[in-house]
Amino acid sequence: MQQQRQSSTVATARPAGRTLDVEDVTVRYGLALAVDGVSLSIEPGEVVALLGPSGCGKTTLLRVVAGFVRQAAGRVRVDGAPIDHLPANRRNVGIVFQNYALFPHMTVAENVAYGLRARGMKSADIEARVARFLGIVQLEGFRERLPRQLSGGQQQRVALARALAVEPSILLLDEPFAALDRNLRLDMQIEVKRLQRVLGLTTILVTHDQDEAMSVADRIAVMNQGRVEQFDTPLTIYDRPNTLFVNGFIGTTNLLGGHIAALADGHATVTLDAGATLQVAAPAGLASGAPVLLSVRPEQLTLSAEGGPQRWPIEPGLSLPLGSQLVHEARTSDGVFLKIVEPRRPVPPPTGRSYCALAPDARPSLFPRPT
Amino acid sequence: MRPLLKFSEWQLALPLGLAFVALFLAPLMLLVGVSFFDDEKLTQPGVASWAKYYGDPFTYKVIADTLLLGVKTVCTTVLIGYPLALVYLDLPARWQRVLLFIIVMPLLLSVVVRTFAWIVVLGREGLVNQLLLSLGVISEPLRLLQTELGLVISLTQIEMPLMLLPLISVMSRLDPNLRDASAALGASRWRTLFTVIVPLSMPGLVAGCLLVFASSTTAFISQTVIGGVRLIYLPLVIWQQALIVFHWPQAAVASLSLVVSVLSVIAALSWLGRRSTGYVHG
Amino acid sequence: MTSLRSPTRRSLLAGTAALGGASLLPRVAFAKGSLIATTYPGTWEDAYRTVVMPALKKKDDIDLELAPLFAMDQVGKAKAARGAPPFDVFVLDPGPRIVALEGGLFEKFDGKKLTNLGKIPPSLVDDAGVCVGAQVVGIAYNPKKVPAPKGWKDLLVEPWVSRLGLTGFQTTFGTSSLIELSKQFGGSLTNVEPALAELKKVLPKVAAVGLPAAMPGLFQQGQCDVMYTNTQTVATLRGKGIDIAFVKPESGAIAFFTTMHIAKGTAELANAYKYLDLVVSKEIQEALTKPPYNFLPINKDAVLPPDLPMKSLDEMTGYVQHDWAKINPLRASWIEKFNKEMAK
Ligand SMILES: Nc1ncnc2c1ncn2[C@@H]1O[C@H](COP(=O)(O)OP(=O)(O)OP(=O)(O)O)[C@@H](O)[C@H]1O
Numbered sequence: 003m004q005q006q007r008q009s010s011t012v013a014t015a016r017p018a019g020r021t022l023d024v025e026d027v028t029v030r031y032g033l034a035l036a037v038d039g040v041s042l043s044i045e046p047g048e049v050v051a052l053l054g055p056s057g058c059g060k061t062t063l064l065r066v067v068a069g070f071v072r073q074a075a076g077r078v079r080v081d082g083a084p085i086d087h088l089p090a091n092r093r094n095v096g097i098v099f100q101n102y103a104l105f106p107h108m109t110v111a112e113n114v115a116y117g118l119r120a121r122g123m124k125s126a127d128i129e130a131r132v133a134r135f136l137g138i139v140q141l142e143g144f145r146e147r148l149p150r151q152l153s154g155g156q157q158q159r160v161a162l163a164r165a166l167a168v169e170p171s172i173l174l175l176d177e178p179f180a181a182l183d184r185n186l187r188l189d190m191q192i193e194v195k196r197l198q199r200v201l202g203l204t205t206i207l208v209t210h211d212q213d214e215a216m217s218v219a220d221r222i223a224v225m226n227q228g229r230v231e232q233f234d235t236p237l238t239i240y241d242r243p244n245t246l247f248v249n250g251f252i253g254t255t256n257l258l259g260g261h262i263a264a265l266a267d268g269h270a271t272v273t274l275d276a277g278a279t280l281q282v283a284a285p286a287g288l289a290s291g292a293p294v295l296l297s298v299r300p301e302q303l304t305l306s307a308e309g310g311p312q313r314w315p316i317e318p319g320l321s322l323p324l325g326s327q328l329v330h331e332a333r334t335s336d337g338v339f340l341k342i343v344e345p346r347r348p349v350p351p352p353t354g355r356s357y358c359a360l361a362p363d364a365r366p367s368l369f370p371r372p373t
Numbered sequence: 374m375r376p377l378l379k380f381s382e383w384q385l386a387l388p389l390g391l392a393f394v395a396l397f398l399a400p401l402m403l404l405v406g407v408s409f410f411d412d413e414k415l416t417q418p419g420v421a422s423w424a425k426y427y428g429d430p431f432t433y434k435v436i437a438d439t440l441l442l443g444v445k446t447v448c449t450t451v452l453i454g455y456p457l458a459l460v461y462l463d464l465p466a467r468w469q470r471v472l473l474f475i476i477v478m479p480l481l482l483s484v485v486v487r488t489f490a491w492i493v494v495l496g497r498e499g500l501v502n503q504l505l506l507s508l509g510v511i512s513e514p515l516r517l518l519q520t521e522l523g524l525v526i527s528l529t530q531i532e533m534p535l536m537l538l539p540l541i542s543v544m545s546r547l548d549p550n551l552r553d554a555s556a557a558l559g560a561s562r563w564r565t566l567f568t569v570i571v572p573l574s575m576p577g578l579v580a581g582c583l584l585v586f587a588s589s590t591t592a593f594i595s596q597t598v599i600g601g602v603r604l605i606y607l608p609l610v611i612w613q614q615a616l617i618v619f620h621w622p623q624a625a626v627a628s629l630s631l632v633v634s635v636l637s638v639i640a641a642l643s644w645l646g647r648r649s650t651g652y653v654h655g
Numbered sequence: 656m657t658s659l660r661s662p663t664r665r666s667l668l669a670g671t672a673a674l675g676g677a678s679l680l681p682r683v684a685f686a687k688g689s690l691i692a693t694t695y696p697g698t699w700e701d702a703y704r705t706v707v708m709p710a711l712k713k714k715d716d717i718d719l720e721l722a723p724l725f726a727m728d729q730v731g732k733a734k735a736a737r738g739a740p741p742f743d744v745f746v747l748d749p750g751p752r753i754v755a756l757e758g759g760l761f762e763k764f765d766g767k768k769l770t771n772l773g774k775i776p777p778s779l780v781d782d783a784g785v786c787v788g789a790q791v792v793g794i795a796y797n798p799k800k801v802p803a804p805k806g807w808k809d810l811l812v813e814p815w816v817s818r819l820g821l822t823g824f825q826t827t828f829g830t831s832s833l834i835e836l837s838k839q840f841g842g843s844l845t846n847v848e849p850a851l852a853e854l855k856k857v858l859p860k861v862a863a864v865g866l867p868a869a870m871p872g873l874f875q876q877g878q879c880d881v882m883y884t885n886t887q888t889v890a891t892l893r894g895k896g897i898d899i900a901f902v903k904p905e906s907g908a909i910a911f912f913t914t915m916h917i918a919k920g921t922a923e924l925a926n927a928y929k930y931l932d933l934v935v936s937k938e939i940q941e942a943l944t945k946p947p948y949n950f951l952p953i954n955k956d957a958v959l960p961p962d963l964p965m966k967s968l969d970e971m972t973g974y975v976q977h978d979w980a981k982i983n984p985l986r987a988s989w990i991e992k993f994n995k996e997m998a999k
């Protein structure tokens with residue numbers, strides 16, 4: 003799945019960063035394919051999030067880039083030059099592990115200084131660099147502590163400082179925020195994004211958390227079973243998911259069954275099983291009469307009291323206020339449960355709205371219905 | 374009202390404590406008691422046995438040789454065992470099981486069998502000599518049996534499980550990411566070994582050294598059968614005094630010398646061990 | 656030969672005896688017709704369990720219980736028991752026999768109570784006990800590897816010295832052999848210095864210096880091809896198909912006798928005599944000469960096994976014998992001396 007290289011504002015802001023190209027990388031553990039022909043082209047200074055369910059190969063792909071795992075096929079290039087022949091200690095790749103992997107017998111300062119010592123830096127310089135990076139992660143007062151004397155969040159910051167202190171050209175983050183509570187996680191996400199920008203680091207961030215991917219990443223690669231299903235900006239992935247898997251994995255969605263009644267220049271007329279006929283944008287490869295699923299985000303649906311050809315009847319269920327939004331549940335005539343979101347207004351919504359329709363700006367996605 | 378029976382935790386340990394006193398402390402005290410008799414009939418209390426033993430310069434040579442044998446065996450088991458443990462960690466699970474079986478096997482054989490097997494290997498007409506002779510490396514059989522070299526070689530094999538088992542158990546609990554983290558930070562394999570893996574496996578290494586040291590300095594059968602009786606270590610002296618000459622006070626003095634000298638080395642080792650354990654768990 | 660494992664058990668038993676603790680062999684109340692006799696661990700125990708035990712039950716309906724104990728352990732236990740012996744009959748080698756005798760541990764022995772008295776050479780019965788087996792000690796060598804040595808002195812010259820396996824004063828046969836060697840260089844029963852001095856000169860050439868129990872194994876593996884040992888060991892090794900031959904040294908082979916004694920204060924006096932009478936009988940003595948036991952008999956009617964240096968029992972009683980009353984007090988210092996002289 004070759005992607006068009008696209009430039010982002012972040013990338014152009016820091017020409018110091020490096021490009022990272024993963025080309026058709028395949029990794030096997032025994033007979034099992036952990037990574038199956040993955041290609042990603044990452045711009046200098048860009049943050050790419052790897053998003054996908056557990057076991058889909060995210061960590062494995064990071065380990066290939068870091069040089070811990072040898073791929074069965076494919077290449078990794080930095081600034082166009084292959085790095086596959088380089089051992090891990092000569093790749094200049096910074097990595098923060100899922101479990102931090104701090105050296106338990108070394109103090110915070112020693113952990114941060116570790117990579118600098120390995121590079122033979124003068125001890126005065128090491129001292130300065132350690133102080134600087136501990137300052138950046140706000141752990142100046144913790145220099146002499148051992149990792150086990152730190153909280154999870156503090157450990158994670160040490161791991162980050164340790165990885166950044168050697169000034170790597172590429173930063174790999176394996177679910178770095180998983181162990182943090184919500185507030186700290188937000189702070190750290192912002193912090194990492196800031197540092198990454200200041201240092202112009204080309205970054206891969208592995209995460210389970212789609213919100214995190216959305217907010218931190220310039221682009222997201224959604225992985226499933228060792229493959230990249232879609233590699234795009236967060237908004238594109240949200241609004242125009244390529245596959246049903248991506249569609250379901252990112253955000254909440256409603257799936258309505260139907261058939262294509264007619265096709266004309268990229269638009270399809272879809273007859274919903276729920277009882278309505280809609281005009282929507284159609285992807286290539288769909289034939290007239292084919293069974294399809296229409297994916298509509300909750301905020302792209304509206305409720306009304308009157309019916310019409312583009313409206314379908316529903317049976318209203320619970321309504322729940324959720325912060326600034328109101329979430330409604332409803333059931334279609336063919337038994338599908340829908341979620342509908344609308345902004346909460348000071349007055350309660352009218353009752354008796356037993357029809358559902360697409361909002362005017364809705365951009366639903368159409369997928370062939372799996373048999 | 375106070376309850377009639379109230380068990381606190383130390384009372385639960387009482388049976389073990391009693392067994393310890395009965396089976397370990399009491400015999401040890403008896404040993405000390407016996408050592409303070411002058412004659413083999415145990416009628417004359419005195420310090421003559423101690424005086425005679427420590428008045429003889431030969432005693433110091435024997436003690437030194439015994440401790441040195443322990444040190445040499447510890448060195449060779451570490452030099453061979455540590456790399457073997459590293460190899461073990463890198464093997465796939467199936468091969469790990471095979472290697473573990475090979476490692477543990479010496480423990481499943483009686484010490485007599487192991488020792489005589491080494492006679493067959495190291496003897497004048499043994500495997501090593503026959504191999505070297507047939508390859509033309511040597512023209513005369515090498516003398517390996519009844520030398521300290523041969524003894525250290527065989528003790529290395531015999532004691533190897535005692536080194537490897539604690540080492541492997543500690544090392545396989547280390548986070549494998551630590552190695553990768555070290556490499557990613559630019560450290561070479563050697564640097565990773567000496568700054569990360571060795572310090573973190575210290576508790577296992579110290580435990581292994583302790584066991585090997587205690588076991589090799591007291592390995593009477595291996596020492597006398599493979600080493601012969603020209604190599605004189607404390608266990609041989611104890612055996613002669615206790616079971617040939619029947620001079621129990623002398624035997625007790627020699628036994629206590631062995632216990633004290635081995636224990637003091639062990640105490641030093643485990644002090645080192647405790648210092649390094651502090652970092653690892655918790 | 657003694658087993659290598661035994662020191663542990665031996666030390667355990669010895670320890671309790673030494674400390675005056677209760678015997679490990681509690682006196683069990685037996686029905687009439689029982690007897691507890693000691694035996695040496697190893698071949699002796701096997702032989703007595705298989706051959707003597709059933710024979711005694713058959714002949715006299717006596718239940719024999721065997722207590723496997725080394726000689727000095729028996730002495731120690733009997734001493735600790737103070738008049739209530741934990742067993743009824745001792746089996747002892749010459750050295751420990753003297754110790755026990757000095758300790759007054761035996762009932763006075765009356766040879767006339769043995770029906771087989773006439774079949775035993777008179778020198779083998781006295782008022783302490785009766786000989787039940789003999790050992791003839793000389794030089795064993797591998798005829799495929801070295802020519803036959805003629806005497807003790809040959810051991811210290813080529814081609815034998817570089818193939819020689821030595822043992823020290825731990826055993827009766829080792830002590831006796833070293834005394835004989837010493838005599839060849841001007842020493843005597845009580846002076847082994849010349850032997851140690853001569854040995855020290857050739858020590859770097861000597862093939863092996865080992866524990867007595869290890870010597871057969873070393874010989875079997877070709878580590879040494881000459882050693883001093885008894886005929887029983889030679890027969891046992893030959894039985895395993897090993898090339899080994901026995902030589903009676905020019906100055907004479909050494910003979911010593913294993914004796915049995917009745918413990919002072921025993922309640923089973925009559926049964927003890929019955930047991931001893933059976934042990935010295937022709938049938939038992941002959942049965943014990945067979946492989947794998949290879950004992951030497953003391954009954955004149957018993958047929959001697961083949962490959963022995965003597966034709967008759969009388970010839971054997973004429974061999975060199977040592978006075979262990981003189982050796983015993985010196986042995987501890989000899990053992991220490993041997994350690995120091997031989998130590999690397
Ligand atoms: N060392 C290994 N040996 C064999 N199989 C492995 C190994 N490491 C990973 N795998 C397998 O490879 C696949 C991908 O694993 P990987 O760790 O890359 O997943 P992940 O996407 O990081 O999952 P998670 O989100 O749970 O961390 C999984 O099916 C896993 O079982």
Ligand SMILES: [Mg+2]
Pocket residue numbers: 060061062100176
């Ligand atoms: Mg992972």
